[in-house]
Amino acid sequence: MSGNTFGKIFRVTTFGESHGKALGAIVDGCPSNLSLSEEDIQLQLNRRRPNASDLSTPRMEKDNVTILSGVFNGKTLGTPICAMIQNEDIGTSEYNVLQNIFRPGHADYTYEKKYGIRDYRSGGRSSGRETIGRVIGGAIAMKVLKEKNIIVSARGSYDLSKLANENGDVDFDNVNDSIGGIVECVVKGCPAGLGEPVFDKLDAELAKACMSIGAVKGVEIGAGFDVTTMTGSENNDQMSSSEKFLTNNAGGILGGISNGNDIVVRVAIKPTPTIAKKQKTIDINGNETEVELKGRNDICIVDRVVVVVESMVAMTILDYYLQNKICNIDNL
Numbered sequence: 378m379s380g381n382t383f384g385k386i387f388r389v390t391t392f393g394e395s396h397g398k399a400l401g402a403i404v405d406g407c408p409s410n411l412s413l414s415e416e417d418i419q420l421q422l423n424r425r426r427p428n429a430s431d432l433s434t435p436r437m438e439k440d441n442v443t444i445l446s447g448v449f450n451g452k453t454l455g456t457p458i459c460a461m462i463q464n465e466d467i468g469t470s471e472y473n474v475l476q477n478i479f480r481p482g483h484a485d486y487t488y489e490k491k492y493g494i495r496d497y498r499s500g501g502r503s504s505g506r507e508t509i510g511r512v513i514g515g516a517i518a519m520k521v522l523k524e525k526n527i528i529v530s531a532r533g534s535y536d537l538s539k540l541a542n543e544n545g546d547v548d549f550d551n552v553n554d555s556i557g558g559i560v561e562c563v564v565k566g567c568p569a570g571l572g573e574p575v576f577d578k579l580d581a582e583l584a585k586a587c588m589s590i591g592a593v594k595g596v597e598i599g600a601g602f603d604v605t606t607m608t609g610s611e612n613n614d615q616m617s618s619s620e621k622f623l624t625n626n627a628g629g630i631l632g633g634i635s636n637g638n639d640i641v642v643r644v645a646i647k648p649t650p651t652i653a654k655k656q657k658t659i660d661i662n663g664n665e666t667e668v669e670l671k672g673r674n675d676i677c678i679v680d681r682v683v684v685v686v687e688s689m690v691a692m693t694i695l696d697y698y699l700q701n702k703i704c705n706i707d708n709l
Contacts, residue, residue: 383586386699387518389692391510393461396472396498401461402510404517406699407447409455411521418442418460421516424684425508432549432677438465440509460513464506472498477661478668482650484591489661503591505678508685511590515688518695525698529691531562533646533679540676549676555649557592558679560686562642564694567629569637571697578633579640579697586689587644592682595645599628614638635697642690646682649675 382390386406393400422440440462447458475497479486484503488495495501519529535558540547572579584596604612604626614622614631622638629640651674655667675681702708 383514383589383689384692384696387521387692387696389510389514391507391514393464393507393510394496394498394501395464395504395506396496396501397464399461399463400506400509401442401459402513404447404458404460404514406696407453407455407458407517408521409453411453411517411524412451413444413448413453413458413517413520414451415442415444415460417520418444418513418516421512421519421684421688422462422509425512425681427675427681432675432680438462438506442513458517462509475668478666479658479660480650480668480670481656481658482647505591505681508590508682508688511685511688511692515684515691518691519687521695522691522698525566527564527566527694527698529562529564529687529694531560531683531687531690533560533683534558535646535677535679537677552676553653555652555675556677557646557648558677560644560646560679560683562587562644562686562690564629564640564642564690567635567637567640567694569635571694571701572630572632572634573697573700574633578630579635579693580628580630580633582693582697583640583642583690586693587642587686590644590682590685590689592646592649592678593644593686594647597643598630599641600626601628601643640690640694642686644686646679649678 381392382388388405390403419442422442426438426440442460442462445459445461447454447456483500485495485497488503522529535556537547537556539556540552540554542548580598583598587593587596600612612626614624614627616622622636625638625641627636629635629638651670653669653671655669658666658668660666
């Protein structure tokens with residue numbers, strides 16, 4: 378399967394399936410002599426794990442990370458870093474019913490059409506657990522960026538009203554549906570000049586990075602779709618003599634290159650596709666049927682996706698930061 382590696386200089390390759398033996402990442406291009414421990418990565422992985430929230434899946438994986446290579450005496454070696462977690466709470470028998478049925482909203486049908494085979498245990502490689510490798514790469518990227526005073530942070534928002542009963546309350550024990558929401562990510566301290574013109578614009582790569590997350594169905598930078606309601610004079614970010622922008626409708630990026638403002642990215646997260654409602658579908662022979670999914674799934678994944686969005690944005694910014702070091706002789 379191709380398409381498992383992200384980045385040009387700071388390169389992250391993820392591996393593993395939802396209910397396989399392990400998941401993880403190989404990170405190449407990380408500078409040497411960076412202080413890095415398993416705890417640095419674990420702190421970020423813990424943010425991705427299910428928590429005590431009523432919105433989270435009851436599947437309880439510890440997701441304890443082990444660094445297998447690339448770190449010695451607490452410092453990175455400049456060689457590939459391999460880090461992984463072992464799957465524990467697998468419980469695959471509940472997925473046997475899905476062996477010959479395509480779940481609505483999942484990648485079952487498209488994987489079957491492309492490869493002629495699929496891991497039906499909660500989607501295998503298309504499962505949200507694939508993001509563990511992204512968070513590993515993101516944790517390392519954020520540690521490097523912090524050394525340069527570049528901070529990546531995100532927050533999520535969602536509306537529970539669609540799940541409320543006639544009294545306006547949400548009975549989480551009997552919710553059969555799911556909701557999506559928005560994650561907004563802000564990069565502070567990013568210098569002007571990162572990005573490439575034309576096809577490899579910084580905003581284009583950020584959009585690609587975020588859209589590669591399975592749950593994301595839309596991305597906007599800065600004012601995003603609101604620019605369609607603005608005039609040019611309203612949308613343009615005017616400047617002062619101190620080279621500061623008076624507004625930030627561009628979201629910190631002009632001509633595909635960072636302008637020194639905060640970079641602002643918002644992503645649309647779809648509702649969790651696994652829901653306990655009967656839905657129409659087909660089996661692998663094309664016969665119409667119905668499916669009612671009762672696996673251990675999240676009502677809303679927005680809170681858990683926050684760190685994944687941060688990770689993809691951080692990896693993108695770091696990759697362009699490193700690329701920028703070789704684009705101008707004054708940087709060498």
